[in-house]
Amino acid sequence: MHEATLILPAPAKLNLFLHILGRRPDGYHELQTVFQFLDYGDELGFRRREDGEIRLHTAIAGVPHDSNLIVRAARRLQQEAGTELGADIWLDKRLPMGGGIGGGSSDAATTLLGLNHLWQLGFDLERLAALGLELGADVPVFVRGRAAFASGVGEQLVPVDLEEPWFLVAVPQVSVSTAEIFCAAELTRNTPAIRVCGLPEGGGHNDCQPVVEQRYPEVRNALNLLNKFVPARMTGTGACVFGSFPNHCDADKVSRQLPATLPSFVAQGRNVSMLHRKLEALVQEVNA
Ligand SMILES: C[C@](O)(CO)[C@H](O)COP(=O)(O)OP(=O)(O)OC[C@H]1O[C@@H](n2ccc(N)nc2=O)[C@H](O)[C@@H]1O
Ligand SMILES: Nc1ncnc2c1ncn2[C@@H]1O[C@H](COP(=O)(O)OP(=O)(O)OP(=O)(O)O)[C@@H](O)[C@H]1O
Known part of the structure; x- marks a missing residue:
């Protein structure tokens, strides 16, 4: 992690409620939920590579390198951007897996936003959220970074302003x-x-x-x-x-x-994700 040039959080989320409305022909479920972020999560470190390789240096037990959502997100973004750049990535995993707090999805979203920044792609959140949805139903809310009322399969998001208990x-x-x-x-x-x-x-x-x-x-x-x-x-x-x-x-x-x-x-509970706070602070630093 100490070799990273960009360190970003990947916060957890809670589903404050989760209503299942029905099942679509493709097996996915129509749902309604409210997502709120927590000021607690994983941390990812990134460093640009010039040779196009994507290397995650932290293994997760039971998850092969190429199946890790971090690597899949990085490769998908690379392909979409047609860039020859790559990245070294480190992960400090704090969120339990299979915990319903979105650890894998949040790691994927932080990778999309982190590499968009590092590779200076200039993709907007809309485009990154669409890429994220290919990786999992929960990725778009982490990409957008606002507490939200979600419907559809979880991808139709309306920002909401909640108490932050x-x-x-x-x-x-x-x-x-x-x-x-x-x-x-x-x-x-x-x-x-x-x-x-x-x-x-x-x-x-x-x-x-x-x-x-x-x-x-x-x-x-x-x-x-x-x-x-x-x-x-x-x-x-x-x-x-x-x-x-x-x-x-x-x-x-x-x-x-x-x-x-x-x-x-x-x-x-947070209505604005820590990831977005950190990225906004970085952009302000550069502009100062
Ligand atoms: C339960 C929630 O965590 C609520 O936020 C999400 O809806 C799940 O999101 P996720 O973990 O990103 O889910 P995905 O990786 O897209 O899908 C995992 C599996 O959950 C089922 N799945 C997921 C989302 C959804 N709306 N309907 C589903 O039926 C599908 O069988 C899928 O094979
Ligand atoms: N970077 C990653 N972190 C965690 N899990 C990952 C990662 N990459 C792939 N996975 C796989 O995804 C599965 C689900 O992990 P995750 O921690 O996102 O579950 P979850 O908290 O139940 O997610 P959700 O709330 O989105 O359903 C894991 O069991 C693991 O096999």
Whole structure:
């Protein structure tokens, strides 16, 4: 990482609710959700190469180099731009995999924006979000960097201005496959569409939660534990569960009461992604 010339965050997201409205003929699900970013995430380092090679120097156990979303995002951007430049990339992985907090998708988005900057491509967010959607349904929101009400398969985004509470995120020690939950016969797919963009009255619900609770006792236990202190909900297709607090101190107090078998972290909800804050600061530095 110390050889990197550009270091950027890849923040986590929460799905504050997740309604499944139906299934499309291609198997993807129509959904409605609200995404908010956390001020906690992975960190990526980049350095330009002149020989066109894309080299990720940090391995993730179980993910081959060429399947890593970081490498796939870099190659896709390279191809789209027709550039002969390449990159060395380093990753400080902090987000749990299969946690429903979007780690892989956020890494991909940071790669698209980071290399767009490093290679001076000048692609706008619209174009980068379209490339991101080819890599995963959750990538566009990370590319756009604004808390959003999402519909379609998660790619139709309307920015929303939410409160920015502190969240306690508990991390059950299990990885949940998004595809497995969306394929589940018992998943309900008939929540009526809400018409106003934002949080529904009562905060909505997560249709994936009952399915995951049934199949993964670790997630059920985490919800039971957290529910003793605060109304708890699962994010995305799990495994992480969260509750919100008005300040850091209250969230921290509860986190210290959770058993050692259930790791957790405290982070603030953010309407503007840390990635975009950092890139805007870089651009201002250059212009100063
Ligand atoms: C559950 C969410 O995390 C909510 O933010 C996302 O919708 C999932 O986004 P993601 O992890 O980027 O998902 P992808 O990598 O595109 O898809 C993983 C798998 O989830 C299923 N999938 C995903 C999104 C969607 N709207 N409908 C689906 O049915 C598909 O079976 C797909 O094979
Ligand atoms: N850079 C990466 N970081 C994490 N996972 C990656 C990466 N590249 C590829 N993957 C693969 O993607 C899978 C999903 O990872 P991810 O951490 O994004 O899950 P998630 O938090 O459940 O995502 P989402 O909320 O988008 O469903 C992993 O199990 C892994 O096989």
